[in-house]
Amino acid sequence: MSAFRATFQRELLLLWAGGGALAPLGYFLGATMLVPLAMGPDRALLAVAGPPLVWIAAALAVLAMLERLFQADLEDGSLDQMLLSRAPLELIMFAKGAALWCAIGLPLAIAGAPAAIALQAPVERAAMIVVSLALGTAAFIGVGLVGAAVTASVKRGGVLIALIVLPLFAPPIIFGASVAAGQDVGAAISILAGCALGAAAIGPVAAAAALRLQAE
């Protein structure tokens, strides 16, 4: 079994075993459920302003689970073992991000369809919203890996992660919200795909560099 597959399987197992994969999903659905309650019963207002809010909820749901991402590995010595692996740390980080996307990003994207419809998005737009969220969460996770790695040795690093990562969440949110609102869908999806690919390419490399420094 390759180091990539071993890491991928293990991360999936740990995410599911700890129930950690369900928490962001609950957060996401809970937050989107509160939006109509806060906005009041005006359906026209909700139809305009509601659907893009799934993106805020998705970004915060991903953000909420970044803090412990590498802290546990650093404290329990798992990071040392990753450094001694025959596979480069960059590849292991990519495996970790891929597992995170499967366990958290994809479920969030799928849950985005009912959430957006509940916020008065037209039903025919739901498929595009799922696709855009799948790309967007990949971008969030790629960027999030870096933020989590940089702050791995900081106790209560959650605030610091938010400061580092939230500005970098801006491009996917801008174009994702335009898909959710039904404007320029084709162009926005292309740009989201670019964000996702860029984050997937750069995120693991930067995260590995940051973690090497913290392994001392």
Add this chain to the structure above:
Amino acid sequence: MSARGPFQDKPSIRVEALTLSRGGRVLFEGLSFAAASGAYVEVHGSNGSGKTSLLRAIAGFLKPSAGQVAFDGVEEPALATHYVGHANAVKREASVRDHLRYWAGLFGGAASEDFIAQTLDLGRVLTLPVRVLSQGQARRIALARLIIAPRPVWLLDEPAASLDESGKAVLNELIASHRASGGVVVAAVHEPLGATPSQIVRVPR
């Protein structure tokens, strides 16, 4: 078990005039020693003297402020070491078997689960998550890494911590067979493990 050595190329390490510092404080300066193939080096020293840092520098995690660690007779220094630190690198939610399989993938070895479980007396708990096991059993899981993939240099930090008498006996057997196959063992200990070290390195204070 044939997968564990022998190491044909006579692996050895040389620590040359090593100076380490942590947090701006110099731990020790100009430490040198050599460990040839088959050597068992015990590192002694008081708390905070830098035993763990020495092992981490040999493993390549910690950059020395001066001096170097040289490996001979190994293909790739980064892949030549096993490190068993204070922390066992185990996850509470994963089972013993999950750990063995994960490490087999990570290090490129074969997790012959039955052999490992039998050697380390983990057979009865193979499918249980680590959170229900004792400290000593978690330590045994960490030691399983040494068997999973053959690597010439073992760096052990207080390897006998939380082990019972039979665990220590197993550890000593592992070390003896690793030395017999030509490997190098460097262990930081407070209490001698039992096996006679070929060399004692005292980390100065």
